[in-house]
Amino acid sequence: SKARPAGGAKILVAYYTRTGNTRVIARQIGRARGADIFEIQTANPYPEDYAEQVAVAQQQRDSGFEPPLAATVPGVKSYETVFLGFPIWGMTAPSVIRSFLSRHDLSGKTLVPFITHGGYGLGESLKVLADHAPGARLIEGFSKQCDQERETLEQVTGWLGRVDVPG
Ligand SMILES: Cc1cc2nc3c(=O)[nH]c(=O)nc-3n(C[C@H](O)[C@H](O)[C@H](O)COP(=O)(O)O)c2cc1C
Numbered sequence: 001s002k003a004r005p006a007g008g009a010k011i012l013v014a015y016y017t018r019t020g021n022t023r024v025i026a027r028q029i030g031r032a033r034g035a036d037i038f039e040i041q042t043a044n045p046y047p048e049d050y051a052e053q054v055a056v057a058q059q060q061r062d063s064g065f066e067p068p069l070a071a072t073v074p075g076v077k078s079y080e081t082v083f084l085g086f087p088i089w090g091m092t093a094p095s096v097i098r099s100f101l102s103r104h105d106l107s108g109k110t111l112v113p114f115i116t117h118g119g120y121g122l123g124e125s126l127k128v129l130a131d132h133a134p135g136a137r138l139i140e141g142f143s144k145q146c147d148q149e150r151e152t153l154e155q156v157t158g159w160l161g162r163v164d165v166p167g
Pocket of ligand 1: 016017018019020021022023053054057086087088089090091092116117118119120121145146147148149
């Protein structure tokens with residue numbers, strides 16, 4: 001646990017990322033507020049392949065599955081404020097965010113979302129937070145459009161189709 005101003009509230013920054021966009025924001029919040037940082041991870045890794053990941057994410061979203069977490073936050077009770085970060089997947093929060101909220105009691109805490117998306121907005125994600133952390137004080141957070149893996153892959157595929165090299 002990092003040093004923080006005397007009398008300051010204890011802050012946790014918990015985030016999930018696949019391609020690193022959300023991590024950039026998490027680290028900046030951590031630096032600026034002297035907060036503890038926790039990377040949310042699934043016990044079983046998701047597919048590396050983008051198309052496979054989209055299919056898994058959609059299946060887990062539609063079935064309401066909560067994938068097991070690799071680890072939980074030690075001493076979550078001691079935090080007064082939780083910044084919670086994630087990308088938008090299939091117009092909502094990734095399933096692992098529901099797992100996280102089910103496994104950590106955030107009642108009485110201030111919950112501040114920070115969300116990255118590929119251009120289609122926040123979808124159902126704020127409702128997921130309200131439903132799965134009903135005792136938390138959910139305040140307006142931060143959101144930002146970021147690079148999309150799909151777009152990068154399409155552009156690279158297009159470019160490679162035009163590259164005239166042996167092999
Ligand atoms: C499985 C999957 C589903 C996605 N679905 C959406 C979506 O519904 N709307 C959207 O705007 N972006 C969508 N994206 C794009 C991500 O939200 C965006 O690239 C985000 O910044 C990724 O954050 P990260 O680098 O922290 O993983 C999706 C990405 C993935 C991998």
